[in-house]
Amino acid sequence: MTLNDIKVGDTVCLDDFSHNQSVYFKLISLGLLPGDQVIVMGRAPFGGPISIKHGSETFFALRRSEALKVQVKTSTKAL
Amino acid sequence: MLQQTAATLLLIGFPNAGKSTFFNLLTGGNRKVSNYSGVTVDMGRADIKSDSDGGIKLKLVDLPGIYNLVPASLDEGVTVKALLNLEGKDGAQKVLMLLDWQRIEASMSLALAVKDIVGSDNIAIVINKDDSAEIDPARRSELEKKLGCRVLPLSALNASPKTVEAFIRGLDLSSQVEPVKKLQITKEALEFLPAGDHSARLAVIDDTKSITDLINWYHQKARDVLGSLSRPNDEKSRLTQKIDRIVLNPWLGGIIFAAIFYFIFDAIYSWAGPAMDLAEGVVVGMGDFVGNYLPEGHFKSLIVDGIFGGVGGVVVFLPQIMALFFLLSLLEQSGYVARAAVVTDRIMGVFGLNGKAFLPYMSGFACAIPGIMATRTIPNPRERYATLMTLPLITCSARLPVYILLIGTFVPATTVLGIFNAQTLSFFFLYFLGSIAALVIAKILRLSYFKGETGNFIIDLPLYQRPSVKTAFIQSWKKGKTFLTKAGTIILGLSILIWLLSTFPSANPELLEGKTPEQQAGISLEQSMLGTMGRTIEPVIKPIGMDWKIGVGMLVAFGARELFVSAMGTIYSLGDVDEESTPLRDKLMAETWSDTGAPVFTLATAWAILIFFVFSLQCTSTLAILRRETGGWKIPMIMFTYMGLLAYGGAYIAYNLLS
Known part of the structure; x- marks a missing residue:
């Protein structure tokens, strides 16, 4: 399952995604680490970027082509 | 120690x-x-x-x-x-x-x-x-x-x-x-x-x-x-979430984006309009006042026609420049701009650009120079060059005086489709045309010379904050000061030069004999150095509906775009023999072709000039910064050429479609 498959409003855990070094490098630089929880906040139309919320305060947007490279698993603990 | x-x-x-x-x-x-x-x-x-x-x-x-x-x-x-x-x-x-x-x-x-x-x-x-x-x-x-x-x-x-x-x-x-x-x-x-x-x-x-x-x-x-x-x-976080639900909404997002920018252009037009009329009145009044105390002759002409006509013609656009920077600053401080990059990312992707390219383009609306500098944030060099080479097509604030002068004078202020103002729409169209051209050319570059994959786009979305009006005022004041400094130095110097070139050499007195004062002024201008230059280039610009005077204005505008307005101001002030000074707008409307007597400035000519300004790279500072950022003259020269060809071609099409 990748981040691209997640519905708006759903919470997931980032899985290990270090196999794709360029996306991994960018995401961990922003502080998005494997194991962290994110909520999908929105999906822009016509295949535009996905916006996510990380932790309680930080918001990001990323392209679907990037989201496809991010493996996620269903969140085990509730936020 | x-x-x-x-x-x-x-x-x-x-x-x-x-x-x-x-x-x-x-x-x-x-x-x-x-x-x-x-x-x-x-x-x-x-x-x-x-x-x-x-x-x-x-x-x-x-x-x-x-x-x-x-x-x-x-x-x-x-x-x-x-x-x-x-x-x-x-x-x-x-x-x-x-x-x-x-x-x-x-x-x-x-x-x-x-x-x-x-x-x-x-x-x-x-x-x-x-x-x-x-x-x-x-x-x-x-x-x-x-x-x-x-x-x-x-x-x-x-x-x-x-x-x-x-x-x-x-x-x-x-x-x-x-x-x-x-x-x-x-x-x-x-x-x-x-x-x-x-x-x-x-x-x-x-x-x-x-x-x-x-x-x-x-x-x-x-x-x-x-x-x-x-x-x-997380109070701010909740607010951010609420606002984002609206501005990043799949359907509303695009409409809000367009509405914000339409509002900005409309504001520049409608709010700053009265301020500009006032500034114009002050400049014209001061010109008349000073003129009354000066004896007839070259000195009076230099002051009234050269300086008040030239520099004054540009200075009246100060309210618009300040309004633009004030509103852009409010928008940038709010945190919306990063969302705009998200809303436009899909479009940027179609044209082979990173969503991040939106931010340099956005700076380009103020001035190409910070925009070109901002392309440094684009990691992939090929995408960076595709962005940088098309950035001067984004309508910068130096084009504002030319746009406002010509649209305000030649496009009627009628209401279109019930709610839109025809002048604002024309304005919006010129901004749109420049932006779409930038994207199309970027795509062509990305398919040919700067071929390659698009880099990743992951952007952080800051929390929204209430924009500080004080910061916006400081930004706008700072830009206003820069604009006035430019008017007081480069534009002043070049206005004097234009006045000298259009006054000397004096016409042969035999030619002036038995002519009305109006004809005399016209002949003097034609015999001057500037007139000779203008007539040399006239064959090139006649197909796009311009006479030699406009041609001279276009030529000097290659130094800086505002110079078009100041050159027009000086040239038409010299040709104007009335006691009372009139605003440049009225002078443009009164100008006629010497052979046919038909007005020079038709809607077709005005649009040809506008389209020329949309595309042409008329800014020496931009060329200098491009040389520095790309490490040579090659890229700036390629850009100068392709933009010049687009400008001429576009003006030709516009003139022939409308006339």
Whole structure:
């Protein structure tokens, strides 16, 4: 399952995604680490970027082509 | 022993952590501040303003934001270069890490990484955006103990510079910052650092994974350090979520985006319009007043026609320029701009560009120069060049006077489709045409010369904040001042030159005999140096509906676009023999072809000029900055040529469609 498959409003855990070094490098630089929880906040139309919320305060947007490279698993603990 | 007289402090932190706001607070500087990442792309230095004498001089260096110490773009390279003092200049005495309380965990990881490289003795930490003073003294000392360095929590927007200065003076500033450990970077990161042998300070690692693992480790450690420290309250976060639900809504998002920009253009038109009429009245009145006291002759003509006609014609656009920068500043401070990059990303992707290219393009609406500089934030060099080479097609504020003059004079202010103003729509269309041309050309470049994959697009969306009207006023005032300075120097000088060229050599008196004053003025102009130049180029510009006078205006506008308006002002003032001065707009409407007597400025001619200005690269400063950023004349010359061809072709089509 990748981040691209997640519905708006759903919470997931980032899985290990270090196999794709360029996306991994960018995401961990922003502080998005494997194991962290994110909520999908929105999906822009016509295949535009996905916006996510990380932790309680930080918001990001990323392209679907990037989201496809991010493996996620269903969140085990509730936020 | 040599007495220490000055100390330099480097300001390092995440993008959009508030480094420039902090810098401005202490130095009284006017570095541009906004609420999105990547505003600062170069180094800024200034002395800290201080009332206390006796102390050593403090110098502050503002640097572009970085997420980690492995540079992934040119602007990040600037910061890493300064931190490691790779150019071996006078180093710094302290590194001030500016952390963002709203992103405390992530920004703390950078502080830990820097601390490992330069040692905890060489850094101090400032935690910005602690707007409601959540970091109390107990928490502060706990942090200081854990980190082994001084910590100052504040809100740079309303902190007192004195408190901050006292904090800085309380630090040990006697020793030079020297790396205590080699910085590990990837091979790719090397291209963003200056060439040369830096093996004493850098270790190039082939295994990218060990570097990413290290970054990951710093983030984990930052979370450990912060531990139970309470997070910022999430009131702002809830507000941000609410606003984003609307502005990033799949259907509303695009409409809101277009509405915001339509509103800005409309505001420039409708709000600043009356102010401009007033300014015009003042300039014309002053010209008449001064003219009354001057004896007839060349001197009076120089003052009234050359200076009031030329410079005055440009100065009246001050309200519009200031209105544009005021509104752009409010928009940028709010945090919306990063959302606009998200809304437009799909379109940017179609044209082979990174969503990040939106931000330099957005700066281009103010001026191409900061826009070109901002392309440094685009990591992929091919995308960067495709953006940079099309950036001057974005309608900058120097085109405003030309657009407003011609649209205001020749497009009727009728209402279209019930709610839209025809003048605002024309205005919007010109902005749209420039932007779409930039994207299409970028696509062509990306399919040919700068072929390659699109880099990744992951952008941080800042929390919304209430824009400061004061900051917006300062920005707008600063730009207004720059505009007036330009009018008082370059435009003044060139207006005088244009006046000289259009007055001398004087016409042969035999030619003037028995002619009306009006004809005499016309003949004098034609016989002048400028007239000769104009008639030489007339065959080239006649197909696009322009006479030689307009041609001369177009020619001088290659120096700077506003010069078109000032040149028109001077030329038509000389041809105008009425006692009373009239605004340039009326003079344009009264101008006729000498052979047929038909008006020179038809709707077709006006649009041909407008279209020419949309495409043409008429700005020597832009050419100079392009040379610097691309390291040669090749790229600027290619751009000058392709934009010139587009301009001429576009004007030809517009003229023939409308006439």
